[in-house]
Structure formats: structure tokens, C-alpha cells
Amino acid sequence: MKAIFRREFKSYFNSPIGYVFLAAFFFYASLMFVFINLGSMTTLMKYFFQNISMVFVFVIPILTMRTFAEERKSKTDQLLLTAPVKVTSIVLGKFFAATAVLGIAVLSTMFYVLVLNSYGSPVFSEIFVGYLGLFLMGVFFVSIGLFISSLTQSQVISAVATLAIIFFLWFSSNLAFNFTQMMSGTMMSWLGVALDWLIDFLAINNRFADFTLGILNFVPVFYFVSLTALFLLLTVSVIEKRRWK
Amino acid sequence: MVEIKNLTKRYGSKLAVDNISFTVRKGEILGFLGPNGAGKSTTMNILTGYLSCTSGEVKIDGYDILDNPIEAKKRIGYLPEHPPLYMDMTVREYLSFVCELKGVTEDHNEHMAKIMDTVKLTDVADRLISNLSKGYKQRVGLAQAMVGNPEVLILDEPTVGLDPKQIIEIRDVIKKLGKEHTVILSSHILQEVNAVCERVIIINNGRLVASDTAENLGKSLSNENKFQLRILGDERSALDALESIPGIKYVKSLGRKEAGTIDFVVESEPNVDVRAAIFMSLAEHNLPMLSFYAMDLSLEDIFLEVTQNPAIVDSVYDNVAEDEVEFVNVEEKPEEEEGDEA
Numbered sequence: 001m002k003a004i005f006r007r008e009f010k011s012y013f014n015s016p017i018g019y020v021f022l023a024a025f026f027f028y029a030s031l032m033f034v035f036i037n038l039g040s041m042t043t044l045m046k047y048f049f050q051n052i053s054m055v056f057v058f059v060i061p062i063l064t065m066r067t068f069a070e071e072r073k074s075k076t077d078q079l080l081l082t083a084p085v086k087v088t089s090i091v092l093g094k095f096f097a098a099t100a101v102l103g104i105a106v107l108s109t110m111f112y113v114l115v116l117n118s119y120g121s122p123v124f125s126e127i128f129v130g131y132l133g134l135f136l137m138g139v140f141f142v143s144i145g146l147f148i149s150s151l152t153q154s155q156v157i158s159a160v161a162t163l164a165i166i167f168f169l170w171f172s173s174n175l176a177f178n179f180t181q182m183m184s185g186t187m188m189s190w191l192g193v194a195l196d197w198l199i200d201f202l203a204i205n206n207r208f209a210d211f212t213l214g215i216l217n218f219v220p221v222f223y224f225v226s227l228t229a230l231f232l233l234l235t236v237s238v239i240e241k242r243r244w245k
Numbered sequence: 246m247v248e249i250k251n252l253t254k255r256y257g258s259k260l261a262v263d264n265i266s267f268t269v270r271k272g273e274i275l276g277f278l279g280p281n282g283a284g285k286s287t288t289m290n291i292l293t294g295y296l297s298c299t300s301g302e303v304k305i306d307g308y309d310i311l312d313n314p315i316e317a318k319k320r321i322g323y324l325p326e327h328p329p330l331y332m333d334m335t336v337r338e339y340l341s342f343v344c345e346l347k348g349v350t351e352d353h354n355e356h357m358a359k360i361m362d363t364v365k366l367t368d369v370a371d372r373l374i375s376n377l378s379k380g381y382k383q384r385v386g387l388a389q390a391m392v393g394n395p396e397v398l399i400l401d402e403p404t405v406g407l408d409p410k411q412i413i414e415i416r417d418v419i420k421k422l423g424k425e426h427t428v429i430l431s432s433h434i435l436q437e438v439n440a441v442c443e444r445v446i447i448i449n450n451g452r453l454v455a456s457d458t459a460e461n462l463g464k465s466l467s468n469e470n471k472f473q474l475r476i477l478g479d480e481r482s483a484l485d486a487l488e489s490i491p492g493i494k495y496v497k498s499l500g501r502k503e504a505g506t507i508d509f510v511v512e513s514e515p516n517v518d519v520r521a522a523i524f525m526s527l528a529e530h531n532l533p534m535l536s537f538y539a540m541d542l543s544l545e546d547i548f549l550e551v552t553q554n555p556a557i558v559d560s561v562y563d564n565v566a567e568d569e570v571e572f573v574n575v576e577e578k579p580e581e582e583e584g585d586e587a
Contacts, residue, residue, distance in 0.1 A: 003345030014333045079329035079389065082293040083346045084318040243297040
């Protein structure tokens, strides 16, 4: 796992991908910070976090599109899969490498907290919880990206599909259809309830909201961690299953 | 060292590998011969655990590749058809990564230096793999397979796409490796297998067609008394001269290829050496012979030979029951791509 992590992490910076990811992220992050925090002269980082989560939607596919798609295309997966390592270690190695690059991006924005601290008095505990939420959400997106990348040989398909899925998850909290009400009194009332439940379950922003307010709640932490684990597991099984085709 | 029992791989309705069984002993160099699409790559991918078989069993040094993959894979070095190289790394970085990946316990720098010396990569150690020529890339692929000193080396068409000088170099390396390792080498070139391997397995349409020592196979092939000769003179008298020789099965004229000469193909009855007789007869008729050589058998000829003449395969193999050896008629049409994509 260590070998794969190191190779993968290095390759982010041997190729333009790591730099493109960081550049895009920093550009939008600093834009948000200037407009939201400096512009309205507040030490509250709630809106900053919410907007950064949207930036994630667009930049995380860049981070993950290559991971498995490229290995298959250039047939280097033959080296990894015939080496005496478990598929789980391969997936985790790649996952941690992408997570590390994401971590660099997220941690760097803490510089803004220092800026806030020198002109105002931010509440550090709240901000810390916000960062935790941001990081957990990013890591969850990374696991989705890895999974999608393991399904295709094309980086473009991998990036676009990841973007579409993450965007839907991010956006679905705005899908305020209220199916329960629409369908109540009809034969389909149970479906309305089910649909609302599903949309609420997928609506990642509803889970994220607590973090941005500085509330550390067990349920959303569990939500992100368990879904991340689920997608990593799915990635492992996709790769394991492919041999049997 | 390597045991393969009743290996079958099915892609949908297509049988890529059909009930193949063979054993490779320790220290043996086994040639795996077959035309493109015969199932060579698929078999090798199964041996190395990259693919799983539909049914059957693969054991490396007693470890089943499915039940105990880590132990089995530790004993295998694999050079696939396309060397699995990371283009954004230098040769040294790449081999160092492979050392880490395979968990080499020996000092990595020392180990790499030894391997790079063997395959002559030291000069390009710090160059990016993407900038190397095809021959060098192939060597990096070979070096990668040698990392960790695995007991079994599985090389899928190691010389394909190389120039003649490089081919000879790589063959020498493989011969050297064969002294300490068990090697399975695939190829669609008969000469190559003959030059390097002690034992040869021929596979076609996913089936095992023949298995024999290279020596025996060579012997059975030299029984084929087929010659091509160029004679200075007119066609009629040359034909008469050749046809009058006892033991000649047929003579066929190939027509004029050089001014004043005629080319012929001559085939003698099996086990009759007519070479001296041909010379004498032509001399008697005052027909100078300008060239005279035994015709090379192409792989297709061998398949036909092997599949139509079970006598050749008599010595077949010690470890597989007689009824598992099947003879198939070789169809002349070329197969489509190797089935390892899907």
C-alpha cells in the first residue's frame, strides 16, 4: 500500500493534474474568501464552507479521473494485479494519495483563518468543525470518483460521470418537490414518502449544514465515513470481479 | 513448479482456452507456441492471476493462484504483451517502485543495479521511460519481471517488435535467466522457441495441439524432405533429370526467377535422403545447380503436420493422461484478436 501511495502521490506532481487541481481550487477558494469574508467583513466561515463544497464538485473529478482509468488504458494494472499485493491495498493506496492532495488543498486555506484572526476574533472550535466537515465531504467525493474511475478506461468519461453524480448529490437538497404532500391521499402516497426520504438521504448538504454551523454531530460523521467506506468497497469488488468476466 | 490442470476460459460463448493441462518443471524453459489469437496471452494472464479461469486449476510451487494468490504471485515475474510501464517515471524510479511493490527485502539499489546490468539498462537508468525506444521499453519490462528474483518468469512475446540485434540480445538474456529460473515464454515464431526453449507446447484455437521437446519437434520436422533448388538450364530436361531419381515424391516447377534458370520444389518420400542423388543426377545431365536448400516450415505447416500426423506427438507428455490430448484440425483462417480484452 505504501508503495502505491507514494507512486500515486508523486505522479500527481509529475503530471499537470496535481497542479491544475490545486490551482483551480485555490483560485475559487480565495475568490470565496475575498468576497464572502473580507467583502462582508465577517469572521463567520459558514458561507465560505458552503461555497467551497461547491468548488469540490468541480475540482474533485480532476483529482480522481485518472486513478484507475489510466492504469487500465496503459495496461499498468497488469503490474499491480499480478504483484503480491491485495486489491484492497491498491485501492487504499490510491485513495490515500488523492486524499493527501485534497488535504493539502484544504489545509492551505487555513491561512485565511490566520488572516481573520489578525483582524477579528473567529471562534476556532466552530471553524475546526467546519473544516472537519469539509474534509469528510471531500473524502467522500474522492471515494465516488475512484469508484467511477474503476468502471471505465476513459478519463473523460470518468470525470464527467463523477461530476454528474457529485453535482446531483450536492444539488438534491434544493429539490424541494415535497413529494409527500404532492402524493398524499392518492394510492401512491407511500411512494411520495419514500421519494422524499431518498432525496433527503442523498442530499449531502443537509448533512453538511451542521458542520458549517460548528455543530459536531455523530450522525453526519457516520454518514460520510460509512458512505466513503461503501464506495471503496465497491471499487475493490469492481476490480476483483473484472477478472472473472 | 507450475501445474496447470484442465484450464478453461470462456468469454461469453467464445472459448478462449479449452481444457489445457501441462506441467513445467523447475529450471525448465518452456516455449508456448501458437498463432495470434490462439489463447497464449489469456493462458498467461490466468497463470499470473490477472484473469481468473472459468474452470480448472493453476498451482505455482504448490500454491493455488486463486486460493493463495499472495504466495503464488510472490513466485512469479510477469512480462505481459504490453510492458506495464509508467511513462512519467524514470527507469530507476520505476524499478524502485516495483521493488517496493513486490516487497523486496534485499537492498533496493543493489538489486536494481544487478538487474539493470543483466538487461543492459544502466545507461538509460535516469531517463524517462516515455522517451525510450521500443527495445529499451521491452527491456524495462523484462527488468520489472526480474525484480524480487521470482522463481518463475512468464514472458509473453518478449521479442515482438524488436530489431534483429535486440532480439538476439533479449534471447541471450532469457537463456541466461533460464539457468536459475523456470521460464515460460510465448511466441508465434518457431525459430525463436527452438533457439531458446527445451520443451515446446503448441496451442491453437485455445487447445493444446502438441507438447514435446524442442529437439524432438525439430527432428520430426527435419523428416520433411522438402527442398527448393535453382537450376541453370531448360525446364523440360531439368524436370526429366529430377523425376528420374528414385524416392522423389513430386517435383514442382516454380518458374523463372533469374535469367536462364528455373526454380523447383522437390519433395522426397519420408525417410529417404535424396540430396546426393539429386546432385549426381543433375551433374549427369549437365545441369548446374545454383542453389539448394531445405524449405523452412512455417508455423502453419507445423500445425498441419502435427495435427495430421499423430506419430509426431507420440512422445507427447508424461504428466497428462492420453485422452486429454486432443488433436484438432487447424483452420487456415486467422483468428481475431486475443480474447483478453473484454
